[in-house]
Amino acid sequence: MTWFSEPGAPGESGGESENGQPAVVSVLRVDKPVGAGVLLTGETVLTCAHVVNDALSRHQFDTEHPGAGRLRLALTLPGGRIRRVGARVATWIAPRGSRGGRVAQGAVAWEGDLAVLVIDAEGLDSTQRPTHRPTWRPMRTDQKVRAWSGAGADCAFADAMVEELGSTATYLDAKGTGARISPGYSGSPLWCGGDGAMVGIVAGQLISADGTLVGFAQRTLAFSWQTISEELRKADLDPDRLLSRGAAGGWELDARTQLADWIDERLPHREDRARHARYVAERCELNTGREGSAPTAEQFAAALLTRPRSFAALLGGLRATTRSQLADELLRLPAAAAAPGLLSPSEYRTLTGLLTTAGATTALSVSLLRRIVAEALPDIELPPLDGQPGYGPLVQQLELYTGGFSSAAPGVRLVPALLRVAEFLAADVRGRGGEDVAQALWEWSLRVAARLGVSEAALHEHRAAAASWAATRAGAVGDRPREPRVMAYLTRHEATVDAAAGRFNCAVWLDSGQASPRRAQVGPTRAGTPEEIARLLREIAEGLEDEIGIGAAELGSADEPAPVLEIFLDQPDLALAVEDWDCADADRRAGGGLREPLGMTHPLVVRLAMQGSALEVRRRSKAQAKRWRHRDSGVVLLLDDRCGSEQQVKSRIYQDQRTARVVLRQADPAVRAALAEVCLRHGVPIVLWDREWRSGLAPEHFEAGGPAEALPERLRVYRAVVYGDPEQYPARPVLAREDPTRPSLPLFEAVDPEAWLAPAEPPLRLS
Numbered sequence: 001m002t003w004f005s006e007p008g009a010p011g012e013s014g015g016e017s018e019n020g021q022p023a024v025v026s027v028l029r030v031d032k033p034v035g036a037g038v039l040l041t042g043e044t045v046l047t048c049a050h051v052v053n054d055a056l057s058r059h060q061f062d063t064e065h066p067g068a069g070r071l072r073l074a075l076t077l078p079g080g081r082i083r084r085v086g087a088r089v090a091t092w093i094a095p096r097g098s099r100g101g102r103v104a105q106g107a108v109a110w111e112g113d114l115a116v117l118v119i120d121a122e123g124l125d126s127t128q129r130p131t132h133r134p135t136w137r138p139m140r141t142d143q144k145v146r147a148w149s150g151a152g153a154d155c156a157f158a159d160a161m162v163e164e165l166g167s168t169a170t171y172l173d174a175k176g177t178g179a180r181i182s183p184g185y186s187g188s189p190l191w192c193g194g195d196g197a198m199v200g201i202v203a204g205q206l207i208s209a210d211g212t213l214v215g216f217a218q219r220t221l222a223f224s225w226q227t228i229s230e231e232l233r234k235a236d237l238d239p240d241r242l243l244s245r246g247a248a249g250g251w252e253l254d255a256r257t258q259l260a261d262w263i264d265e266r267l268p269h270r271e272d273r274a275r276h277a278r279y280v281a282e283r284c285e286l287n288t289g290r291e292g293s294a295p296t297a298e299q300f301a302a303a304l305l306t307r308p309r310s311f312a313a314l315l316g317g318l319r320a321t322t323r324s325q326l327a328d329e330l331l332r333l334p335a336a337a338a339a340p341g342l343l344s345p346s347e348y349r350t351l352t353g354l355l356t357t358a359g360a361t362t363a364l365s366v367s368l369l370r371r372i373v374a375e376a377l378p379d380i381e382l383p384p385l386d387g388q389p390g391y392g393p394l395v396q397q398l399e400l401y402t403g404g405f406s407s408a409a410p411g412v413r414l415v416p417a418l419l420r421v422a423e424f425l426a427a428d429v430r431g432r433g434g435e436d437v438a439q440a441l442w443e444w445s446l447r448v449a450a451r452l453g454v455s456e457a458a459l460h461e462h463r464a465a466a467a468s469w470a471a472t473r474a475g476a477v478g479d480r481p482r483e484p485r486v487m488a489y490l491t492r493h494e495a496t497v498d499a500a501a502g503r504f505n506c507a508v509w510l511d512s513g514q515a516s517p518r519r520a521q522v523g524p525t526r527a528g529t530p531e532e533i534a535r536l537l538r539e540i541a542e543g544l545e546d547e548i549g550i551g552a553a554e555l556g557s558a559d560e561p562a563p564v565l566e567i568f569l570d571q572p573d574l575a576l577a578v579e580d581w582d583c584a585d586a587d588r589r590a591g592g593g594l595r596e597p598l599g600m601t602h603p604l605v606v607r608l609a610m611q612g613s614a615l616e617v618r619r620r621s622k623a624q625a626k627r628w629r630h631r632d633s634g635v636v637l638l639l640d641d642r643c644g645s646e647q648q649v650k651s652r653i654y655q656d657q658r659t660a661r662v663v664l665r666q667a668d669p670a671v672r673a674a675l676a677e678v679c680l681r682h683g684v685p686i687v688l689w690d691r692e693w694r695s696g697l698a699p700e701h702f703e704a705g706g707p708a709e710a711l712p713e714r715l716r717v718y719r720a721v722v723y724g725d726p727e728q729y730p731a732r733p734v735l736a737r738e739d740p741t742r743p744s745l746p747l748f749e750a751v752d753p754e755a756w757l758a759p760a761e762p763p764l765r766l767s
Contacts, residue, residue, distance in 0.1 A: 311339030623683020
């Protein structure tokens with residue numbers, strides 16, 4: 001008998017498949033699925049090698065072992081929750097042609113093409129292992145099988161028939177008039193319902209040599225379990241051992257058992273357990289056992305993992321008491337990722353109520369909200385709502401992206417997607433007269449973040465990104481001015497007459513975002529130290545802010561974006577850490593005051609002062625324009641030590657000329673700076689790398705995701721966080737951003753550079 005009950009609700013279940021169907025895994029490139037896999041044990045996944053190649057942005061049939069390349073997987077857990085985890089390749093069986101060698105374009109059969117992945121230990125701490133144990137059996141001709149797309153939706157499946165079973169090549173044909181196996185299904189398990197077992201995996205849809213589906217629209221290449229077993233044995237991996245529980249050191253307890261043990265240990269007294277249980281039941285509108293009774297630890301755990309929003313309600317109850325540390329413990333259990341419903345019932349009602357209010361006061365609609373979601377989460381592609389009315393279905397979709405924990409800083413919660421969207425929505429409605437709704441959304445976000453253990457600093461980073469986006473994005477949500485800019489071209493003074501080491505010439509232009517750029521008069525000083533240049537740029541930026549403030553007041557709008565400092569540097573100077581130059585007032589520094597990095601006081605990006613022939617400049621501009629169009633929709637290209645030469649980098653960025661964002665993760669900081677110049681010179685508009693950290697850039701510290709327009713302000717906020725705790729945040733990222741839609745540095749006709757580097761005018765006076 002259950003202690004919790006709900007009229008008309010189905011009986012309790014742990015969310016496991018009743019017939020032991022396979023646990024399908026999505027293999028991701030950034031946050032977009034490129035294929036599927038199948039969970040073998042709690043920590044091992046089987047997929048195709050070419051799916052791994054796709055996820056790592058390599059050639060599809062690359063035979064080289066991916067080495068230490070990290071993969072991202074999405075596991076669909078009981079209750080529909082999705083948990084993203086990292087993984088590495090444990091066993092690599094390279095794709096090969098039927099006669100050996102590389103797989104040819106248009107091949108109708110190939111061999112190998114398998115990879116066994118091991119999920120990172122950090123992911124295991126917050127992911128539920130399937131409690132069922134699916135079995136594998138030999139494939140037979142005429143079996144009816146089902147495959148699932150890596151998109152992860154329950155409805156994204158296709159049925160087929162095993163038409164021809166060979167020793168190495170097996171072919172499936174589409175069954176009936178339903179969906180067909182298509183790109184994105186590679187690596188999916190093939191489930192035979194009649195046998196109650198998996199019998200193979202999808203290798204790929206056949207494509208003719210001319211790159212079309214002519215002749216192959218319904219035919220799929222598959223690998224039977226017989227073939228998979230043989231390939232694994234050749235790789236010295238025993239299939240039976242691989243499938244045995246604990247073969248890879250997996251868990252001995254599932255999420256429900258661990259949760260029950262936690263409840264038994266932390267809420268051992270009957271009265272205490274009953275109080276918390278009734279608190280949850282009241283908020284989730286559940287009936288409970290008779291007065292004076294209490295649920296067992298097992299009953300309580302089962303309810304928390306099956307009753308929507310009950311787990312979140314318990315967390316809220318614990319946060320409201322003096323036992324808040326219990327909420328932190330609870331969040332680290334695997335059950336936190338398995339429980340259905342990120343929001344508590346009251347949080348869900350408040351949010352949907354605010355959305356309804358925004359609809360009535362600021363003309364918000366579900367379609368407009370989806371556009372805002374696309375801006376806030378450009379790397380997440382949500383499935384269509386299929387006409388479901390209201391805001392609730394969209395909110396429930398977003399709840400599945402829980403954020404989880406940082407792998408670089410264990411125990412640190414990442415900001416869930418829904419809170420990131422709430423920040424962007426608040427920024428949007430505020431710009432359209434919904435000040436009260438925006439304030440309520442901000443307060444709601446803070447409360448939810450506190451319950452989930454998300455730091456205010458992390459939330460404020462996304463709030464700053466949202467404000468920057470709202471201030472610079474025109475057209476989607478109303479007419480707003482473009483971000484103002486202070487463009488500074490720095491050159492080393494020793495390259496000119498009257499040389500002095502460690503000093504720089506500085507030429508500055510102002511762009512209000514509403515008119516053509518104009519020169520800023522920087523005074524008669526011919527050169528300055530880094531500190532003098534930093535103070536100069538800060539004062540010029542503050543002067544431009546004052547100027548914009550006057551204009552905004554006249555127009556009735558005080559929500560103007562802060563100026564972005566765009567620092568143009570010659571090729572050898574990209575390694576200059578301009579963002580770290582001290583811009584504190586000289587008097588304050590003389591009095592022993594703290595230093596103030598320029599990149600903390602203002603958003604700052606670096607740009608390459610392109611020098612070369614007119615043809616080279618024109619080619620670079622064309623490449624920038626082409627790639628910039630895909631800045632919020634394309635894939636982030638991650639380059640590590642396997643791509644450490646100029647030739648290798650050029651090869652990667654030219655493989656996909658839509659790539660607009662590159663993150664450099666080579667171990668040597670000097671190599672990163674040199675390769676950043678290669679990327680910029682060949683038209684990549686957004687490049688992120690780290691100045692100092694010798695182990696590469698940790699994405700959890702500062703990632704390249706989110707809208708391109710918001711990256712400078714997000715990075716400024718991150719630098720402010722670093723300023724307060726440099727030991728906790730060791731990364732020192734620098735961002736190069738080249739927006740080809742904005743005017744660049746003017747072309748100069750002056751023969752003498754001193755004539756424009758240092759005009760003899762009063763300092764800091766804006767023309």
